Amino acid sequence: MRASLKTVLPAVAMTAVSMALTLAVVMLWLGPVMPWLVALVVGLGIDGGWLATLAYERRLAAQGDHSDLVTRVGWAFGLVATGVLIAHALTAEESTGAWLAVAWFPIAAKALWLVHSMWERTALTAGALTQIRGIQQSARDEAAVARARLRAQAGTEETRLTAVTEAGARVAQVQAETARTLSEAWSTLEQARGGKGTNRALTSVTMAVTPDDTPGVTPRWELPVWGPTEPVPVPALESGPALTDDALDVLVDEIRHSESPALSYRDMAARFRAAGHSASETRLRAAWKRVA
Incomplete structure (x- = not known):
């Protein structure tokens, strides 16, 4: 009224x-x-x-x-x-x-x-106006809560992304430093491999791949190779009678001198087993020493 x-x-x-x-x-x-x-x-x-x-x-x-x-x-x-x-x-x-x-x-x-x-x-009546004000206030409250929730979620997501980015940057930095260090190390190793005094220097720190007393063969040493290696396929060995020492010596000598210069022990052993022969590592090294 x-x-x-x-x-x-x-x-x-x-x-x-x-x-x-x-x-x-x-x-x-x-x-x-x-x-x-x-x-x-x-x-x-x-x-x-x-x-x-x-x-x-x-x-x-x-x-x-x-x-x-x-x-x-x-x-x-x-x-x-x-x-x-x-x-x-x-x-x-x-x-x-x-x-x-x-x-x-x-x-x-x-x-x-x-x-x-x-x-x-x-x-409108007073009751209707009161209800309308209540509805409007509820809507304002819900909107305020939703805005606060969105701001909190945005802050949390920003913090998470910052942490992930910083961790990724640290990992990338460590990987880059590691790769640089490895590259420098292998570059130094490659320079040492191709150097003039490499063999003379290696005689004091490594064992020769080929013995010194092999006639007509210059002793050489091998450094590790950086890169993927392909394993030599070795066929399954067939069970059979064990070779005698004399027969083993003959086979080792034949395989070793199948190429010139004479094969190293590693190459000889790979070809020995690839040919299907069977012998323990101990017997094969002993035969190599006797023949060499």
């Missing part, structure tokens, strides 16, 4: 002022030319018709109804009152601007009643 007064009181006040101005103007305008009672009836007729249509329009609004005809009649009375005020202002010898300044009051009164009717059609 208090909220409705905010819109109805200005409309009532503007209507009352407009009716008073209309009646006064009619009395001033028609008073000199006709009896004042007739002028009063004319003025009250305009105000009464306007008030009657307004009351009927308000009754329909209270019932939830509306009539375009009544609305048009009400606006017509408002325009008549406005026209009377404008005509009086234009014909008045004095205070023309002042009368024109108040000539729009009837139209303003109708506009205020229109605003009040629109407020009534959209007004």
Whole structure:
């Protein structure tokens, strides 16, 4: 009720002022030319018709109804009152601007009643307003919680990605340093392999692959090779009678001298086993020593 007064009181006040101005103007305008009672009836007729249509329009609004005809009649009375005020202002010898300044009051009164009717059609009860405020507050709370959750998840993900990136960078750095160190080491080894004094230097730290007392063969040493190696396929050995020492010596000597220069022990052993012969490593090394 208090909220409705905010819109109805200005409309009532503007209507009352407009009716008073209309009646006064009619009395001033028609008073000199006709009896004042007739002028009063004319003025009250305009105000009464306007008030009657307004009351009927308000009754329909209270019932939830509306009539375009009544609305048009009400606006017509408002325009008549406005026209009377404008005509009086234009014909008045004095205070023309002042009368024109108040000539729009009837139209303003109708506009205020229109605003009040629109407020009534959209007004809600206190309970409904309380529920709406509760729903809006719940929505704001949920939105705030969702924003906080998203910010927390974004911060956590950023921290995780930073940690993973830093760890990956450290791993890449370690791998790069290791690869650089290995490259330098193998480069040094390769230079040592191709050096002029390699054999002389290796005689003091390694065992010769070929013995010194092999006629016509220069002792040589082998350094490890960096890179993938392909294993020599060795066929499965067939079980058979064990070779005697003499027969083993003959085979080892034949295989060893199958190429020139003579094969090393490693190459000889690989070919010995690839040919399908069977002998233990101990017997094979002993035969190699006897033959060499």
